[in-house]
Structure formats: structure tokens, C-alpha cells
Amino acid sequence: MKMFINQIRGQEPLKKTLLSSLQSSQLPHSQCFIDSSGRGGLALAVALALEILWDEESLAPHLNKGKEASFFLEHPDLHLIFPVATSASVSSKPKCSDYIKQFRSFVSEAPYGGSNDWMLSIGSENKQGNISVDEIDLLFKALHLKSFSGGAKVCVLWGVDKLNVQSGNKLLKLIEEPPEKTFFIFVAENELDLLPTIKSRCQLSSLKPLSADIIKEELLNQGCEENLAVFSAANAEGSLGKALESFQNTEQQREYETLFVQCLRAAFKASGNKSVVIDLMSWANTMGALGRTVQKEFLLYSLHFIRQALLVSYQTSSLVHFQSLTGFKIEKFAPFVHSGNAQELIELLEETCYAVDRNANGKILFSDFALRMTRILNKKEL
DSSP states (O other), rough: OOOOOOGGGGGGHHHHHHHHHTTTTTTOSSSEEEEESSSSSHHHHHHHHHHHHOOOOHHHHHHHHHHHHHTTTTTTTEEEEEOOOOOSSSSSSSGGGGGGHEEEEEEHHOOTOOHHHHHHHTTTTTTTOOOOHHHHHHHHHTTTTTTSSSEEEEEEEETGGBHHHHHHHHHHHHHHHHTTEEEEEEEEGGGGOOHHHHHTTTTOOOOOOOHHHHHOOOOOOOOHHHHHHHHHHHEEEEEEEHHHHHHHHHHHHHHHHHHHHHHHHHHHHHOOOOGGGGHHHHHHHHHHTTTHHHHHHHHHHHHHHHHHHHHHTTGGGGGGOOOSSSSOOOOHHHHSTTTTTTHHHHHHHHHHHHHHHTTOOOOHHHHHHHHHHHHHTOOOOO
């Protein structure tokens, strides 16, 4: 992990503003980084927290001893709050304290990871992580205790957009009347899911897409081959998290491509052959049995697939970065994505992704998805 602000890649204007505010003692007591897709929101939040808590004099001895990043995350005045769920090791009423060691390791090893990556890392891939009102109550009590070091206290809350109204109202009291020398650094993946009462009391900063050059350099540092690094960087849409995931999970990407191509082929055939609907329902059952995190990742992959096909269809080859892992020829599929159905295809994928987030029944959801895909794909161009 890059531990301090100047070590974070990209986001130069935001980093400059943060450091200037910190040095002039004008840092807002409550701010929120909007990071929709692995651009470094968690990494930046933790780096800012460490800048607040560790001055050069106290930091130097530990750096000279070669301390790992996880050591600095154990500062007693740093409070880490994040989404949790039940798992094999925590069967009921999960709390952040149950997973604090895993989370420190996650921050150190995968600072550009998203909430789905976190859920997978703790064995809760079939569940939606949340931050309970009890967790906020514990935070309330902890922050009202005296600072261990006699200085500032910092709360990094990753996933503030996952708070329900009850948790949000409890947190609101803390933000409105913060204990002395207390800073709140929030990270949200989706600004639209932020509670308005929380949003209005934070200084919001949206992280910008990272350049392909930065992403390529980071991939090469991870041991990625040059050709794959160039492809992944161009294909990452400014997200280092997405690029790293693609590099580390090639087989998973291959499975997503296989599943989506199966759906597309069955959808085409079903229009003129009702017996193929059985194949579509079989596909829907397969999808419905997968964990929710995998379902969501599949839909995000499929959304990228459709957008790339649309670019091919409109002959903008310079913007196309699709590389099949199964030998699929996107050029042959592209003519079927056009002005008559492109918007509907994208809306179908986005709506299904939203429904997965809301715990819809998987088999029913993907049965509807497959049938709607059949109708939309067979539409004529306008």
C-alpha cells in the first residue's frame, strides 16, 4: 500500500488541496470521496488519515525499522468502519471488530479494491455488506473517549452510501456535534445512494479516472506482461481496481464471457424456435444459483461487452479495446447492437444489476433477463 498522500497515483489537484488544507489547519472535519470504480478512494482516505495522525518526528523511527503498512493502520486513534456480513467465521450480528485484521490486510494489499472484492475476501460473496446502527453506536462511544495520543482522532468510514436511514441518523449526530479534534473521512461508491442529510454536511470530492499510462505502470509493477498491461490499461476506463482485477482474475473473466455468449446465442435462436426457451431457462437457473457478488460482476462485464460491441457497430475502432478470452468474434455480433436496441440493452443490464443489489430472487430475475434479451436483440435498427 502507498501509505501517504504523495504516494497515491493520480488525483493531483485533489491531493494538492488536501495537503494545503492540512498544513494550514483548515481541513474540513467531515468530507467524502466519491469513488465509483477503483480510482483510489479507500487508499486516499486512509493516506489522509495517516497524514493527520502521524507527524514526521513520530513516523521516522518506525519507517527506519521497516514497519509494514498494517502497523500504521493499528494507530489507536484511527477508527475504521466498513460494510460487514455474516460468514463461516461470524455466524450472527457481525461487527467491524470481527473483521478488523482482515480489513487492515485488505487495505494494505488491495487499496484499489471495491466492496465486492471485500465481500469475497471474507467469504461473504452471497451477501450484501452493511453498516448497522449498533456499529455507529460503538463508534459514537469510542470517539467520545479521550484521544490515546492526545492529538486528533480520525474515523475512516468506507461505504457510507450503504448506511440505512437509522444508521445514517445516528451518524448525523456525530457529524453535527463532533468531539474535539475529530475528523471524518467517508468513501462512497455511489453518490446517488448517499443519504441527503449526510451528503449536505460533507465536503464532496469526486475522484477522476486514472490515465492509461498510470494504470499500465502499476500493472507492470505487479508483474503483468507488457501486451496485457497495455490492453488492460486501455480497457479499464480509468479504474486501477478494475485493471488489477482483470489481470488477477483472467479465468473469472473467461467464465463471464462464456456465460454471456451462451445467453446471446440462445436469445437469437429462441426468436424462431420456442424449444430453445428451455435452454434460456437452464441458463437462468445457472445464473440464479451464483452468488450475488458474482452475478453483479457478470452484469458489469456484460455491460462493458455491449458498449464495446456498439463502438464496433459505429466503426469507432480506435475506441474499441475488447479482447476475447474464448475466441468470440465481436465484429460478427456488433451489427446486432444498434440504434434500435442499444439503449434498451444497457437499461436491461443496469436494471438487473440494481435488482441484484436489492436482493431480488436470482432465478426469477435472470429468467426475466433472458426473455427480455431475446426480444431486444431481435429488434430492427431504426
